[in-house]
Amino acid sequence: MTAREPLPKISVAMCTYNGERFLAEQLDSILNQTYKNIELVIVDDLSTDGTLLLLEEYARRDGRIRVIRNGQNIGFVRNFEKAMGECSGRFIALADQDDIWFPEKIEVLHNEIGENWLIYSEISPVDFEGNLIGESFPNVNRLEGRCPLALMLNNCVTGHASLIKQELLLVAMPAMSNMPFHDQWLAIVAASRGKLKASDKVLSYYRQHENNTVWKTKSKRIEAKYLKTLRDVERVCHFIRAVLEADILVGDDKELLEEFYAYYSRYNKVFYNFKLRSFLKKHGDTFLALFRQQEKYRRRICRGKWYFIFLAFW
Template identity: 35%
Template sequence: MKLSVALCTYNGSKFIEQQINSILNQTTKVDEIIVCDDKSTDATVSILKEIQVANPCIVIIENEINLRSTKNFEKAIQLCSGDYIFLADQDDLWNTEKVAKTLAIFNENLTAEGVFTNADLIDDNGTKLSNKTIWDSVFFFEKEMQKPIDFVDIIFKNGNIVTGATLCIKKEVKSFIFPFSKDNLHDEWIASLLAFKNTLYYSSENLISYRIHDNQQIGMKNLDKMEKITRKKRVILGLDIPNSFSEYRFLLKKIFLKKKEIVNFQKYNFDFIDFQKLQSENNIEWELISEKTKSAFPIRYKITSLIDAILGKRTL
């Protein structure tokens, strides 16, 4: 069994040595670390080359042009030769047992093709920010959700809950994820396809420390807004019942957006996605929530439905 890490860098000199060392110091050693540097203008590559001298498992690829995060990860994953491929950001820290505990989830779930985990949140200095985790920041209330979890429903209504820096995939996944969609970030794209296949699994352990800092290309945007939008997110996820017209309206909007996303995926012709079944289930949910909204708020429902029809909203 060969283990790979797909690591993308861009001007990451401040934290890259700490991250590389956390990957090298795993209880279960990785065989290769494929680093794709996206035209860094700082000392990132120099630092990597210094570490590489004593660690030939590190392979450094310097991009000729700046690809940005999603395309850079596409390239890095393609270059990995391992049976399992761990995705990594340049500024995080891995728990020493991240690799071992992730592989254990695969071993316990033989149909798994991808495993993601929870994570602590840390600042520039590596100090834990709070008792909140990365799952809190993406509103993945795993403990309260009905099992098995419907990841398609969550991703298309709530938003992506799979942070790429925590994700590991089997090499077989490479046969259907390329090329990455232009409309999705790399982790959302991979997570969506694994969700469709019902091969996405997780560990609730915090197996990395995810760093929050000002120079992130992509990072957590919700930390200062979490309390304000948690109620709506809980309604979307079916954990709380809507108690106002605006909440019913918001839920209907998200159900429609899920339908729209499913339609968008049809153009890729994935044979493992039962689009007819998904659309049927979504239509049933739409009708059910529509009837509840109409019953609870008949006049407002009639007026907003008329306005939607005039403006062409909620139509594909």
């Protein structure tokens, strides 16, 4: 009988910034995982509250924790890039500072990842006190396999729900700092190789509060609709250009994305983007698979600047 192979080390990459309010509960949920061979690498982005003192207290009590403090504020994407670069485990789990992990989270994702580069679980949103909200987040379809172009307009993979392999970082890391969201970029790279997997298990609570990076409390719109839409279009166009420049897409994906960009970027020039609509009628399952009402979304994104300006007078 051969000895049982030891479980591989799994690194948890956490980024903190003024997160003292919820941090202890998150740290406890990570350190009490049923999967024991972990290290917790925490990079603090120059917090000005009691975050760093709390981290140092936890590090004194648990040798699995390593705390790094930045010399200057670098923002959450570069902070996660740095944290992942400091990880030594074969697998890396991403952690925000304010969520709550179920005890079996790492163990379940490790058991299910298989040959994939990234696996992500379901999550349950809670309010700032930890009470279940009863909403789904993100409110889109959950994708897996080879589907990178479907992740360009929105994202179904939240970072704190993910477990990734080091192989993914080798491909994704060179362009990471050029991306607006690290988790969306990691998902696209994994999906470009058909190595994205969706677990059907709820394994964490996602806390909604006023300081969330992605999900913020809704506020009243005070600017013109065409300006808000223009800003959204410009953001997506910038992201598409960054993905194309990263040169990670394979097969026909790069040519399809370039064609989509040529039509999508005409927002500022048209009343209604009929060329984009025709393109998406043909390639809807490729670009719009995230959306539960594809036709409704297609109609919306084909409205140009002059549509909103003209209808504002009616």
